[in-house]
Amino acid sequence: MHGEYKVPGGKLVVVDLDVDVDVESGTVGAAGTTGGVLRNVRVAGDFFLEPDEAILAINRALEGAPADTDAAGLAARVEAALPEGTVMFGLTADGIAIAVRRALAHATDWTDYDWQLIHEAPQPPALHMALDEVITAEVAAGRRPPTLRVWEWGAPAVVIGSFQSLRNEIDPEGADRHGIEVVRRISGGGAMFIEPGNTITYSLSVPTALVQGLSFADSYAYLDDWVLGALGDMGVKAWYQPLNDIATDAGKIAGAAQKRMVSDSGGAVLHHVTMAYDIDADKMMEVLRIGKEKLSDKGTKSAKKRVDPLRRQTGLAREAVIERMIESFRGRYGLEKGSVSEDEMGRARELVEGKFGRGEWTGRVP
Known part of the structure; x- marks a missing residue:
């Protein structure tokens, strides 16, 4: 073995x-x-x-x-x-x-797979939630190769975790005032404040075999390791901070979340990450309700000090940061350009209509 x-x-x-x-x-x-x-x-x-x-x-x-x-x-x-x-x-x-x-556990390695890249036009927030579920289900069923999907956002949003309370996390007046759409994802973790030009988001949809033998916590570090290397190549000394943050000396720059899917073919893991390229901290504070208890374990008194954007740390345009990340992944493991199929897109739109775009889902934890 x-x-x-x-x-x-x-x-x-x-x-x-x-x-x-x-x-x-x-x-x-x-x-x-x-x-x-x-x-x-x-x-x-x-x-x-x-x-x-x-x-x-x-x-x-x-x-x-x-x-x-x-x-x-x-x-x-x-x-x-x-x-x-x-x-x-x-x-x-x-x-x-x-x-x-x-x-x-007969675990596989990154280089055992033919990786596919999806990086397409901006999509509405709820559709992104649905695409994560559909693409990961396809990987779990063995109908799609392991996939790196880089998101482009069609509108500003707050993405809350699967188990978060809507009223505890969001100030509805602030969200309405700034035109912020609130959506709920299928993974756990905390809220993410999204502005299209200020955010870098990607998803990894991988076979469960890739993280076989790892604990849940260890799988976060394992699946984030490539992006730490990419950031290092851009002059950003970053590290994994348990359970689900990527941090630097200046503060947090990204947060990750996971969802696992089981199938007869072995299952798959969805690992998605949102990175702060830039951030309007004042607007974020008007939309999110960030309690003192949450800040206390981060060693800071202000949510503004928790996040240090990549724009300042790299000096690069957002598009350049994304391109360097993609090239770093390709250099490590190989990566071929792909796309969302018509069938996948159709199923994702159905999920928006029946789940992610409905108040029953977004407010399932009031």
Whole structure:
């Protein structure tokens, strides 16, 4: 079995191993074994590790471990076995453990797929919500390749999370005054303030196999890693901030959310991210109700200080930032230009009529 995991902000960890199956049970489960143990464990990668013999200690620590040991248990084995004074660069015990779990889960890698790009004309906010659901369902069913969709917004909006209270999050008078449409997405998380020229939004619709062996929290960092690299190439030192933020020294620049879909073909994950290219903070504060409790865990007294736009940090036009992000993804994993099919668009419009454009959905949590 073979598993790979790039430690966010670090290096690639590769694990090859065999599993000795319990003779009595005789079975190996899809996400590991119920009775086997790890054998012939070999950890490799482009990380740095001192002293040299530490790699042998890591392999020995994992040898014979029950194959159903969780990531925390595997990481503990590694930590306990490291020689005194061991220094790891671009490598962590947790990262090694995740690579092992991905090997046992038969996880796929980014480069195993032919990625498709959708970057089309501006669409209404409610239609974007519907397109996310339709495209991810198509990936889940195996009828569409993994897809990176870069959004263009046809109107200003606030997008609230699936479980947020409409009245607690939105000032209706402020929204009406500024012509802001309020829509609810299918994923959890917080509200996003959208202005077409000031926002960069993208969705990844990926097979569940790509995040197999990762915890829910780890999958956020894993799916955000490429954009951290793209930002770094533009001179922005950014990092993943659990659970779902991308941040810099100057403040938050993006927020992510996920929704998982199950199908007979294995399912898919929707991972979408909204980035602040620029922002009218005064207008945002008139539309969103951001409570003191939410600000308290961000170490700031003002929502204005929470977001630091990419325009200032990059000095680039919004279109240039998007193009560099796309090219960074293409350089890493390959990316072919695609489009929304007529059938997908038709189904999305039906969802707008029956769900995303209706008050019953937007106000499902009053």
